[in-house]
Amino acid sequence: MKQFICKSCGKTYDITPTRWKCECGGVLNIVKDTPIIDVTAWNNYPNSIWRYVETMPFAKGSKTWESVTMGEGQSALIMLDPAEPTTYVKVDYMMPTLSFKDRGAAVLMTKAKELGVSKVIADSSGNAGTAIAAYAARCHIACDIYLSDQTSPKKIAQIKAHGATIKEIRGTREDIAAAAQKAVDEEHVFYASHVYNPYFYEGTKTYAYELYEQLKAAPDTIIVPVGNGTLLLGVYYGFKELVENGLITNIPKIVAIQAKNCAPLAHAYRTGEELAQPVTNSGTLAEGIAIAAPARSQQILEAVRHTNGTFMEIEEEEIVNARAQLSAKGYYVEMTSAVNYAGYLKYKQAPGEKVIIPLCGAGIKSV
Ligand SMILES: Cc1ncc(COP(=O)(O)O)c(C=O)c1O
Ligand SMILES: [Zn+2]
Secondary structure (H helix, E strand, O other), X not given: OOEEEEOOOOOEEEOOOOOOOOOOOOOEEEOOOOOOOOHHHHHHOOOOHHXXXXXXXXXXXXXXXXXXXXXXXXXXXXXXXXXXXXXXXXXXXXXXXXXXXXXXXXXXXXXXXXXXXXXXXXXXXXXXXXXXXXXXXXXXXXXXXXXXXXXOHHHHHHHHHOOOEEEEEOOOHHHHHHHHHHHHHHHOOEEOOOOOOOHHHHHXXXXXXXXXXXXXXXXXXXXXXXXXXXXXXXXXXXXXXXHXXXXXXXXXXXXXXXXXXXXXXXXXXXXXXXXXXXXXXXXXXXXXXXXXXXXOHHHHHHHHXXXXXXXXXXXXXXXXXXXXXXXXXXXXXXXXXXXXXXXXXXXXXXXXXXXXXXXXXXXXXXX
């Protein structure tokens, strides 16, 4: 039986529907060996994230789980512009709920279904909540989503359409998470958290596997928007597994992008700290990455440092300008996803350096 292990104190726990953090307050990871990657097996599975199911910590050959899927993954990788032939965009906004969060939500809700839960609770700036609501609907599990009363109305409408109960909270992103966690503990239900539950990263790691298949190699650099780090950590762990299997030699350099108005991780990186100190969010258009106190800051900082990566901070007008420039090339992304294109515009790319720019949320989601 799989277990969780605390990142801070090393205590282990059985994976149960109600265990979501350590008694010491630390975040949990899954106890597992590096999966053996059998590339020849991939074609035995659907052309989606489930192509890589053998690398995910589900019981092999067991019928106790069945994937909760809507065909997520295998997003297009396109050259940004013929004038920049080594820069690619990966179009993850073309997903069932229009953001990359579907990768994690599909795997996390598959785990919830395997555990036999009847209700989940999640908190979100919008996209993760939308994805959890949709996949919960898909497997007939009741769902409450906690979010800010300032969340984009389109994201709220999308969540409601999937039948989830909306709990609107007035307060910071941290207040909203605290309200959800209180409800989880009081109601004894499954916390479908994209931040705390490590099964979410088992979904987002497919991002790395897909890039490896699409390029037939690893790229040099990935420029990732980061708030709680669910894409960043997925990318990191996916490439790490590919390295550990000898399929590639290096994990690509991770260039992590934060909005200057809410940049706790960038600050900790600059000052050499192991953990990010909470900051005050002074307001950013990039609502999806406005995370003042990221719970997995230590893991995120370790990952970026391990890849010889770096952090960049982006001003509000640079975000607006980047979205306009991407739109002029035909890609309409939400502000949270324009932020990393703004990072690319400032990044000093070496000649021939293969750079990936995730386009992770659809423009139609935020005004
Ligand atoms: C479109 C988009 N991109 C990037 C992110 C960043 O993800 P994370 O907060 O997990 O780092 C989010 C988070 O909501 C998002 O919605
Ligand atoms: Zn602990």
